Amino acid sequence: MDFQLDDAARERLEALRAFGRETIRPLGIERDRAGSPTPPDHPFFREVLARGLTRPPAGSDEGGTSLGAAVWRVVAGQELAYWDRGVSSSLPGPGLGGGPVMSMGTPEQQKRLLGPFRDMTEPRWAAFAMTEPGAGSDVARIQSRAVRDGDDWVLNGAKLYSANADRADWIVVFATVDPALGRAGHRAFIVERGMPGLSEPKPEKKMGIKAYASASFTMNDLRVPADNLLGSEARYESRGGGQRPGAGFKGAMQTFNATRPAIAANAVGMARACLDEATAFARDRDRLTGRHRDRLERMRRRIRAAWLMCLKAAWLADRGEPNMVEASMSKATAAEVAMEAASLGMEVLGAVGAQGEHLIEKLYRDVKAMDIVEGTGQIQRIVMARHLVNYPRDA
Ligand SMILES: Cc1cc2nc3c(=O)[nH]c(=O)nc-3n(C[C@H](O)[C@H](O)[C@H](O)COP(=O)(O)OP(=O)(O)OC[C@H]3O[C@@H](n4cnc5c(N)ncnc54)[C@H](O)[C@@H]3O)c2cc1C
Known part of the structure; x- marks a missing residue:
């Protein structure tokens, strides 16, 4: 497995990163404070289309670069959710409707x-x-x-x-x-x-x-x-x-096998945001005690492991190989990692996090959805356990 980004993908990722920093994160915070979704006629959506940010990298034709389409989706999904998962889910496109x-x-x-x-x-x-x-x-x-x-x-x-x-x-x-x-x-x-x-x-x-x-x-x-x-x-x-039997149901499940790695990638992006906030806070306030160091390092390891699971699940999808277990594994693990990272972030920031003004508090509220959408953690574990004991798929 080779997940090296080629020049086109690297360039697109840099563009997403810059747009994320300048526009997506501030919009996410604004909408969180307003407590309502971005209106559909907001100029943000036209700008996204004009910049071509929802398209795969040049020359890829949905996956023709060195990265396949599914791998590119997790790479982009991770980056967008790092800046704001709510905004990234609002982007124009067929969304979850496209899969079925x-x-x-x-x-x-x-x-x-x-x-x-x-x-x-x-x-x-x-x-x-x-x-x-x-x-x-x-x-x-x-x-x-x-x-x-x-x-x-x-x-x-x-x-x-x-x-x-x-x-x-x-x-x-x-x-x-x-x-x-x-x-x-x-x-x-x-x-x-x-x-x-x-x-x-x-x-x-x-x-x-x-x-x-x-x-x-x-x-x-x-x-x-x-x-x-x-x-x-x-x-x-x-x-x-x-x-x-179950043709409609199976269609929905196939959709989940394709989308769960992308949801997992969102969770990894959010976990990374939590880790960055916690690390910056600890460094700035000279709070890098042994206890925090250990927690931050544990999160970095866990985030890396979850990320590799996302990439593997997406890589299998690009090759047209079965990825049900890997998709569920990545989703279950990444959501857990994101919840742990948000919780850790709140611990590191202490009272500052609890005041409700810091990004970490928003991330703490945001991450729970990653455990719920497209099958909760418990449901992913059921999917994997049934496979482990060879339970018939349609039973
Ligand atoms: C932000 C967000 C976006 C969403 N987007 C969409 C969307 O676009 N389209 C759509 O159709 N739905 C969407 N959903 C709905 C989502 O798919 C459901 O919330 C999810 O499937 C869980 O269903 P539920 O909320 O009814 O919980 P329940 O199914 O009632 O589960 C409640 C609890 O019981 C646990 N549980 C349930 N069954 C078992 C079991 N057999 N064994 C062990 N534990 C179990 C669950 O893990 C959970 O912890 C969204 C939900 C959220 C929060």
Whole structure:
């Protein structure tokens, strides 16, 4: 495995770093104090597009440099979250909605849905909505219903915490044709902004990462054309007719295998920010006692180990090799490391951290989400343990 950055990637990383320092960190602090997400018409988003910061490095064509696309995503994701994870999650793009469209969508759907994101003049967002008031970790319990009616599907239900749903052109919504079927009943639909029956997505209150919206919405007799069933009905049928078990569920899980290393990389970036804040404070105040030295050094080691796990998981993804265990391992480890680093930072700063004005206090609130999103730490451990004892994947 070779993770050396080539010149194009190094240059792009330097640009991200400079933009992070000058713009992303201050905006994240501003939004944290305001307690609300960056409005979609904020000039920041146009500036991001104009600078081409959301594109992979020149010549890479999503991964054609010496670094693959997945490895580049963790490298960039780590850097952006170092400066502010909330702002980095608010950046225009298909976001979590892009994964299922790529893994489940027909070529026509991929072109129709992802094509507009190539336009770098207008900020656009998409979203992913699985979580419901009664179904978080156990996604098999989703209750949003999908009923076929002629050429349409009719959706009813409620979704929670969908990132950027308040500004999304479309949202990948998971619903079930029959809750008794569990995962086998899942279907993924494209719900477009303005469709009758879709309530106005409402940003939730969050303890941290406030610069982006996690929005809730309801669907009341929302009619979706059959073309908006992701992957078309054939995807969900078995060869012999009837249901193909868990095609919708598997599509969501494939998405997680691709995105968990990126979430892990965000956590590593945030842990690095905690370590830098704590180290600078200890150095400036002459507080580098033996106890702190030991803690800071432990964090540096742990951050390095978590980072290597992210790179390995992404490297496997670039090679098209199975990475489920590595993806879960990186996510579980990096989130733990980030929480520990934030806690350590608070300890090193003592009362100064607790006053609520220092970045470390914001990081302390921000990092918890990294343990929750895309499967909590417990869920990652279940995924890995099932693999360890060879438990059937669909059971
Ligand atoms: C900032 C943020 C952004 C999010 N973005 C999105 C998004 O874009 N789209 C989306 O669909 N969802 C999103 N979510 C929702 C997120 O995926 C869920 O919060 C997560 O899956 C956990 O579900 P829950 O909150 O209902 O907790 P629960 O599932 O109720 O879990 C509560 C606790 O029980 C533990 N637990 C649950 N089951 C088990 C088990 N079998 N064994 C041991 N422990 C268990 C969990 O680890 C957790 O500690 C987001 C959440 C947050 C906080």
